[in-house]
Amino acid sequence: MLLEHELAWVDEKIYWEIYENSLKYPNEFWMRHMQDISWKKSPEIAFDERSGRWLPGGISNVCYNCIDRHAEKTPDKPAIVWYGDMPGERREISFAELQRMVVRISSVLRARGVKKGDVVGLYMPMIPEAIAAMQACARMGALHLVVFAGFSAEALAYRLSVSQAKVILTVSAANRGGKRIKVLDNVEAAVVNMERPPEIINVDTLGNVELDDRIAWLSESDNLFVLYTSGSSGKPKGIIHSALPYILYVATTFKVIFDIKPNDVYFCTSDVGWITGHSYIAYAPLFFGLTTVIFSGSPTYPEADRYWDIIEREHVSIFYSAPTAIRSLQMFNRKFVERHDLSSLRILGSVGEPINRSAWQWYFDVIGGGRCPIMDTWWQTETGGIVLAPLRTLKQKPGVAGKPFFGISPKISDNGELTITSKWAGLCRAVVYECGVAGNTTEFCENIFRKNYFKDGAFLTGDGATQDANGDIKISGRLDDVINISGHRLGTAEFECAINKIDEVKESAVVAVPHDIKGQTAFAYVVSKTELLTPEAKADIAKKIVAATRCCIGAIAKPDFIAFVPDLPKTRSGKIVRHILRAIANGESYENKDVASVVNSRVLPDLQAAVHNSLHCPDMCKLK
Numbered sequence: 001m002l003l004e005h006e007l008a009w010v011d012e013k014i015y016w017e018i019y020e021n022s023l024k025y026p027n028e029f030w031m032r033h034m035q036d037i038s039w040k041k042s043p044e045i046a047f048d049e050r051s052g053r054w055l056p057g058g059i060s061n062v063c064y065n066c067i068d069r070h071a072e073k074t075p076d077k078p079a080i081v082w083y084g085d086m087p088g089e090r091r092e093i094s095f096a097e098l099q100r101m102v103v104r105i106s107s108v109l110r111a112r113g114v115k116k117g118d119v120v121g122l123y124m125p126m127i128p129e130a131i132a133a134m135q136a137c138a139r140m141g142a143l144h145l146v147v148f149a150g151f152s153a154e155a156l157a158y159r160l161s162v163s164q165a166k167v168i169l170t171v172s173a174a175n176r177g178g179k180r181i182k183v184l185d186n187v188e189a190a191v192v193n194m195e196r197p198p199e200i201i202n203v204d205t206l207g208n209v210e211l212d213d214r215i216a217w218l219s220e221s222d223n224l225f226v227l228y229t230s231g232s233s234g235k236p237k238g239i240i241h242s243a244l245p246y247i248l249y250v251a252t253t254f255k256v257i258f259d260i261k262p263n264d265v266y267f268c269t270s271d272v273g274w275i276t277g278h279s280y281i282a283y284a285p286l287f288f289g290l291t292t293v294i295f296s297g298s299p300t301y302p303e304a305d306r307y308w309d310i311i312e313r314e315h316v317s318i319f320y321s322a323p324t325a326i327r328s329l330q331m332f333n334r335k336f337v338e339r340h341d342l343s344s345l346r347i348l349g350s351v352g353e354p355i356n357r358s359a360w361q362w363y364f365d366v367i368g369g370g371r372c373p374i375m376d377t378w379w380q381t382e383t384g385g386i387v388l389a390p391l392r393t394l395k396q397k398p399g400v401a402g403k404p405f406f407g408i409s410p411k412i413s414d415n416g417e418l419t420i421t422s423k424w425a426g427l428c429r430a431v432v433y434e435c436g437v438a439g440n441t442t443e444f445c446e447n448i449f450r451k452n453y454f455k456d457g458a459f460l461t462g463d464g465a466t467q468d469a470n471g472d473i474k475i476s477g478r479l480d481d482v483i484n485i486s487g488h489r490l491g492t493a494e495f496e497c498a499i500n501k502i503d504e505v506k507e508s509a510v511v512a513v514p515h516d517i518k519g520q521t522a523f524a525y526v527v528s529k530t531e532l533l534t535p536e537a538k539a540d541i542a543k544k545i546v547a548a549t550r551c552c553i554g555a556i557a558k559p560d561f562i563a564f565v566p567d568l569p570k571t572r573s574g575k576i577v578r579h580i581l582r583a584i585a586n587g588e589s590y591e592n593k594d595v596a597s598v599v600n601s602r603v604l605p606d607l608q609a610a611v612h613n614s615l616h617c618p619d620m621c622k623l624k
């Protein structure tokens with residue numbers, strides 16, 4: 001297979017030349033890269049500018065490209081190396097073995113009546129079976145719907161029913177950080193009240209299966225998966241990705257940005273529950289036949305050196321992680337890093353949120369030994385793959401995601417929002433809100449996507465950004481009502497939905513505030529039905545709030561601060577004035593803000609006082 005590296009260590013001048021050409025002649029650029037895909041029938045062109053279609057006429061299969069072709073050529077090469085909760089817990093799965101796992105799972109799915117285009121739920125920890133299950137869906141043309149195993153039963157139930165999943169693949173239990181998590185129990189709790197519950201398939205107990213190794217050959221219009229993510233509404237939305245155009249974009253970005261070589265050992269610390277775990281764990285590394293290391297434990301259990309230990313044991317050359325993980329590990333004594341030989345590392349990556357200067361410097365100096373460039377990759381569930389990343393030069397700018405990938409034309413709008421005006425193959429195809437995937441035509445979901453995400457032909461990212469004289473782009477963060485907690489994208493409205501269900505609560509408003517480790521955390525303003533609350537009553541409601549967010553969303557969604565207020569600032573039409581709430585929660589005075597639109601401005605001094613007296617949830621937990 002072609003591992004083309006002409007684009008790898010280019011200098012600035014050559015980069016801009018290739019970049020300009022990729023925008024002017026997109027078909028030519030992508031024709032070269034589509035050769036990395038093994039085609040059943042090769043498309044004649046990569047991109048048809050007139051119709052906006054990618055890979056028209058092409059026929060192939062993502063799983064074939066990620067697994068079968070390598071199982072033929074390098075059957076014994078490790079495809080996945082898994083580390084469990086304890087340092088000695090390790091499994092190695094060769095490409096041949098992975099192929100057997102995949103065929104077994106897809107045979108079971110077929111036997112249970114799953115067909116091309118059906119939705120298959122997946123709720124599993126980071127184990128090789130999770131990747132095998134995703135690939136099994138890809139093999140038969142079913143769409144996988146992975147739900148992060150940290151989400152609650154209720155959150156799982158919502159996603160399964162909205163997408164009308166036919167079956168849900170899961171396992172009995174998982175160990176993380178020394179605790180046993182009963183995964184299957186959550187799935188059972190999720191389906192119990194569903195009108196049309198999906199059939200539960202426990203991958204631990206598949207039993208004897210009649211093998212059926214057929215591959216569904218897909219065209220450019222077929223889809224690969226649906227993955228839910230948060231936006232401004234109270235419900236998460238399902239993002240639908242194509243199979244072939246998506247894999248072209250994901251594979252090409254991976255190859256170029258991480259400068260991959262056949263013997264690289266790649267370790268990404270994300271989870272299959274997020275888009276990073278889809279694009280750059282389950283798909284891109286396997287597509288190129290690389291060995292990929294996965295880890296289902298906690299980075300600090302039993303000690304804060306799990307990542308560094310794994311890098312040393314496996315001679316990891318490319319390490320892709322997140323600012324929140326880096327910040328939390330930076331807090332520990334350096335001896336945890338220094339006891340390990342990290343000299344195998346060549347390239348580092350970061351994704352999920354802006355990386356602050358101190359974390360960047362520590363990552364560069366202490367983990368990368370000053371040798372490894374940091375690929376600060378900016379992208380989103382919707383973009384499918386990486387959109388902005390620096391060049392691999394060592395003249396890097398900490399905290400600056402940097403340059404657009406080839407074929408990407410970023411434009412910063414007047415209000416400071418990053419938009420993208422070009423077309424690229426990785427962009428999602430459709431989006432599903434409260435109505436089902438199966439219940440709606442693809443056309444309907446595609447139209448909703450276009451309506452919600454585009455303005456004057458430009459894709460709206462929802463992120464604020466600035467661009468320097470070199471064309472390097474720095475991301476400031478979300479401009480909409482999305483909170484990024486430890487790189488987990490959650491909507492403030494989802495929190496409010498959960499909190500407003502509590503009997504004692506009249507209404508609430510949740511905003512983001514900065515957090516040293518998590519990047520951001522949730523700050524909840526709560527108006528209770530009773531005006532005067534005793535400290536005990538407040539603590540009691542606060543406990544219910546933590547329980548409610550855990551139940552509706554998951555443990556990752558705990559608000560860290562709760563302020564009880566008499567009312568929320570509102571406009572004449574009753575809209576909550578969020579920018580004032582955000583400013584006050586961030587310690588600013590409302591006096592410097594534009595409060596003209598607030599009709600009940602007498603509440604503002606009370607808000608400021610309440611923020612000073614807000615309950616900090618860790619303290620609150622001690623009250624239990």
Ligand code: WTA
Binds near residue numbers: 401
């Ligand atoms: C944020 C994750 C700054 C951003 C792949 C985006 C980042 C949201 C970066 C998407 C980065 C991701 N620098 N911010 N390198 N990477 N983000 O959909 O706000 O889970 O809109 O996709 O994460 O989150 P999502």
